[in-house]
Amino acid sequence: QKEVEQNSGPLSVPEGAIASLNCTYSDRGSQSFFWYRQYSGKSPELIMFIYSNGDKEDGRFTAQLNKASQYVSLLIRDSQPSDSATYLCAVKDTGGFKTIFGAGTRLFVKA
């Protein structure tokens, strides 16, 4: 059973701090990795994707991938109360037909 594991949280950080969200996956052949944000009562929204080892930056968001350790992370710089949401890590499996989601990490940014 291919799995994606995340700490369920909640993770609480003060406004302006860096929030660090982590994810591990079991399918060593996976090539594509995604972070989605889901506000309460809403559907997931894609915020980052990464498929090469190293860092990828987009505004206040940085995704980090280490395929050898099967580890993906998301850093949110200058966290804002509007970043308070559940963050879902997702991994496209080796066959490429399905994307497997973790259970999500709830993030609270305190003003």
Place this chain on the structure above:
Amino acid sequence: ETGVTQSPTHLIKTRGQQVTLRCSSQSGHNTVSWYQQALGQGPQFIFQYYREEENGRGNFPPRFSGLQFPNYSSELNVNALELDDSALYLCASSFKSGAAYGYTFGSGTRLTVV
């Protein structure tokens, strides 16, 4: 560019009944995937359709079935509803070419089975 639209937004059904959920893909997307999300859980993959054929399926029984139409819209059908089928059902469209493409999700259908 239109997004992904799902209907209905909310639905209440009785155990044993059948339900059909509908989804219109985002313009330019030719692949539709359906997910089930229980409260407090991540989305669970049901199946994916590409060019009107199912080309991937998760651990869901055969009473979960689907269709994709030539305009890339899609339906999810669930027969013999059970109480545990109560969840948010999400339709996600994507452009199949390129493994790096993520999903665009619809707003979901909240199904309650009583």
